[in-house]
């Protein structure tokens with residue numbers, strides 16, 4: 001009996017345990033019999049669906065019983081709670097045999113809660129990610145900030161940042177070194193601390209003005225800027241400004257370069273250049289003086305030479321006239337040599353005299369208005385014998401009464417020089433032609449020959465003194481190489497110019513201009 005009792009007791013206890021489990025289960029458990037009436041409705045079912053055990057026991061399932069009881073195996077379904085709110089549940093159903101039919105056991109839990117938990121988890125993860133990103137960004141900013149610092153300190157120039165009120169808010173090591181202040185002494189101080197006393201007020205004004213046109217530009221235009229050290233000493237600087245928009249508002253960055261070294265080098269260079277120029281001027285003056293002396297010497301020498309030469313020529317001519325007695329052929333030939341070479345020497349001396357006068361600036365010209373045609377005829381007259389000797393034809397195309405304003409003697413000298421060269425450098429039976437054309441305010445005069453011509457590269461050099469190109473038509477050098485130099489100087493003294501067009505073998509055309517003569 002006792003055994004049976006114990007067994008009964010045991011069974012009773014097991015029932016209680018099962019009941020307790022049934023109601024403590026976090027899973028909702030519903031048992032429906034073969035008549036469709038609820039037999040078990042545990043606490044979790046009550047919690048999830050809203051209906052109490054009392055409301056449901058021995059009654060049909062109040063919710064979507066079709067779905068609850070006819071879903072098969074393990075599945076997700078949506079049902080309506082007592083308050084009408086739809087909820088998702090994860091359900092597992094099983095049948096149990098009972099008298100004629102079968103009942104159903106449904107065990108389920110709310111998936112929404114998992115979802116909510118999942119969502120929560122997801123939210124937490126997202127938040128964690130956000131925090132991580134923020135941290136990464138912060139680390140990046142720190143890196144940029146560090147990089148900026150490094151750059152700032154590595155710069156060879158002093159760099160300061162100044163706020164809208166002109167207070168120093170940032171500076172690098174070079175600034176400390178350059179101005180002799182410690183960082184703490186500068187931070188928050190007006191930037192004028194670094195400006196020499198005399199220009200501080202102006203600096204404040206200019207600083208205010210900068211905000212009207214905040215642009216990257218050098219400071220002070222062409223002004224020589226100076227910085228002021230803590231000990232009051234000044235040094236030349238070059239400053240470039242640029243506006244910076246920061247979170248704290250508009251600021252300006254000033255890059256300050258100490259240009260003492262450069263200034264020193266520039267000053268040295270300037271001093272050297274000045275010295276050099278002075279030296280050069282001195283030398284030039286010496287050369288000028290020497291030149292002047294040379295010209296004066298030549299002028300007086302030429303004069304001294306001309307006098308005895310005139311005597312030689314005069315007496316040679318007298319002898320040639322045979323008034324003092326007849327000469328034999330040999331004597332006549334000797335006399336001819338003496339006369340010819342004396343004349344050549346006289347020409348040379350005259351040229352040297354002219355040139356030295358020109359170079360000493362002592363050549364004066366007497367201008368008057370006269371007719372070109374007449375002057376051309378006179379110049380031609382003196383070369384006709386030489387031209388005739390070489391059967392050279394002479395042509396002129398000079399309009400009648402073309403007045404020029406010039407020194408008549410010098411004008412003739414110009415023409416004569418060109419014409420005698422033309423004769424000298426034109427072979428037998430050639431042609432020499434003189435043309436004059438009015439090109440207001442000048443008269444353009446050309447001496448044209450069919451002579452040996454001048455190569456292109458010599459067209460300028462022939463006007464240099466003592467320049468001689470080479471052999472004449474006679475195959476020997478004649479003349480002094482001074483003719484064209486004097487001619488050019490004379491033309492220019494008259495305010496005109498001279499040039500040559502020429503081609504070897506074809507001939508030359510020398511053209512010069514001279515002022516037209518206008519009646520007063």
Ligand code: ADP
Nearest residue numbers: 421422425462468469470479480481482483484
């Ligand atoms: P030169 O006393 O030798 O004639 P110029 O100064 O008058 O000195 O001329 C310089 C040189 O220019 C001459 O030696 C000659 O070579 C060249 N030259 C001048 N005129 C002519 C010309 N009409 N035809 C060719 N060559 C010429």
